[in-house]
Amino acid sequence: MSEDDGDPVIEEVPVYLSHDLADHLFIYQYPVRPANNSFDNANIIKCSIKPEHQEVSMEFAMDTQTNNYDISHGEQIALNVDGSREKPHQERCFQSPLMDKTSLQSVKVLADIASTAVASFSGKHVVLSPLTGIISLQPSFPYLDLTEKRAREELKERGSMDFSAIEEEEDKDKQITVKFARQESERMKRARERSFNYLSMKSAEEPWYDTNYYPSTSRESEMERQKLQLSKERGEDETSSLCLKPQQYIQNLLPSLQEESWIIPSLPSNVLSLTAIKALPLSEQVRLILRDVKVMTFGQLSSLLVGCGDLVKLLRNVQQAAVLVLGNWVIRSDFLYPKESFSTNNGVPGEIMARARDYVLYLLGEADGKYIDRRQIATILKLPPEELKEILVQVARPQPSKGWTFILPQDKDFIEKYPDVVERQTLWWEAKYKQLKEAFGSRDMSPSKTRTRKRESSTSSSHVPKDNHVQIRESNTRVG
Known part of the structure; x- marks a missing residue:
């Protein structure tokens, strides 16, 4: 301007x-x-x-000692509420003879x-x-x-x-009405849960x-x-900076109208506002957010959607839309690449893209924060370079002369708090790895036949299948 x-x-x-x-x-x-x-x-x-x-x-x-206090009126109110002073101390409303x-x-x-x-x-x-x-x-x-x-x-x-006589008379004349319960639709359920009687009942139940x-x-x-200020001790690095460019800020406020036909037909925009997302069922909220962000911790997702609310319900929905890698949640590959879809660069079928992405996620989880070699992965997946890079940049970050590592650090808090979920995800990855081996035929699934790392006995990784080795890159060869 x-x-x-x-x-x-x-x-x-x-x-x-x-x-x-x-x-x-x-x-x-x-x-x-x-x-x-x-x-x-x-x-x-x-x-x-x-x-x-x-x-x-x-x-x-x-202040009952002020000249503005009506002592006689205060005594009358206390007497009407508590009665005589013989009432036990803990049962009184007022602790003195006055209001x-x-x-x-x-x-x-x-x-x-x-x-x-x-x-x-x-x-x-x-x-x-x-x-x-x-x-x-x-x-x-x-x-x-x-x-x-x-x-x-x-x-x-x-x-x-x-x-007693009145109650007996009322019992004799009371009319009995029989009502047949009908099945409640989702719309009726939401309307009932927003009603005053329902909210009052739920509020009365909470202590x-x-x-x-x-x-x-x-x-x-x-x-x-x-805490409302930016403390000098922690500095600016530990506080999220709102550094969006003007055009990005406008696009977030007024997202463009597009149709996400494979998720929810006729829903506007590929980046919905949080208000629009929260109007949807929780399962769709989780899927839409993870589809755009790709990788999130459970803490980030819960603070965004439910706060201190129903974490059990959120966790159930997350497991349906994402897979666990190093304690973090990653959108499922078949949601990003449906069978009927094709890649935008070279037209690779969505089923092949999803299979390749699962293999990359598996290797990143096995590497446990260390690096994997893009060129060796390419020899196994046989994908065009553009498609392989598209998969890697979603879930990993490159380091010159080292390779690619998972985009987020291991979420140890989630792994320690939900060991049963981690165990189920571990079993899922073991089954997925067997499917990948069958899909790739007799091809060796290890990135390298000579430079491999035996699986360590540890709970630091969220999935550690038993029958595979993972190459940890140690040379200084530059990777793409």
Whole structure:
């Protein structure tokens, strides 16, 4: 943009994306409290949260000694709620003969906050921290329900109403209605799960967790606020830089309209926005994201799709769309190269491309972070150079004079946390290797007959078939 346009660029500052407060950053709104009357000096006696449903409850101590407090009215409310002071201490709502506290209960403001973040500007750079939720804290009056409940109990004890007779009369006149359950469609199920009654029921099932509250002036609060800044100790390298070119940024905001006919007919774009992806079933979300990214850790995928939600369901769907290599998830080859497809360079059938890619993934997993030789792989696969390079750049990175290694480091956390999944994937790779040997006929599947490494007895690799050797390149020969 030139200065003649009337809107010149005055200054450019780098923008960084921080995940230090991932899944823990909320914005609290107080719509009925003046902006100049903060809670810095408030006496918060209890703070509770329901993390799954993002609900917060806070109790504030009231100043009963102020001239603005109506003592007689406070005594009456406490008496109506708790009755006589003979009630056990833990069962009382108010711990004194007066109404000595008030409560705030949260209401979720926005259901979808995927595109919302907190920006921190230091004068030299901007740090964006994605939000987990925005909630509104409004006054609640739980003691009114307790007052009504106590009044009913006292009325029943005094015998003013013959509840047993009324209940017997109601039982006699009660009409019985028989309903036949019908099969619930997926659309009806989604509508039911969005209903108020269903959400209220699920919220009631989740227990409250008591938390500690720290004032904004405390040391703990200051340490958390530092996570919204780019710390000098870690520097810029450990914070994701938003370094997209202007055209790439526009394309991500407004992706081009294309049809992905082999995945979901008539779906727009090969890079859907996250909002559009999250409107799909979880299985399709996983497939679409892995199709574009090719390789991801389970932690990255879970933080993108479910957060702290149903990790078991996500893991089940990931295993249907991807294979495990060194603890990382790679999109399945037959999803990238269906049987009816052909490569764009030389028209190699998709079935051959998928088979070659599986062999490359197998070697990268066996190498366990070391290097494989592209030229020796080419002698086995007999693929055109363009097709082989297309497969390699998806899942590996080259190192001059060494070879190719897997694009991500081994995810030891996933391997240790989900050993049963790793074991199933190991068995899958063993079966896949036998299929590859049959498909390639009597051809030697090892990259080299003379320079091989025997399989080590270790759990560091996510798949280690028993009947193959992997060449680890040690020479200084330059590879493509």
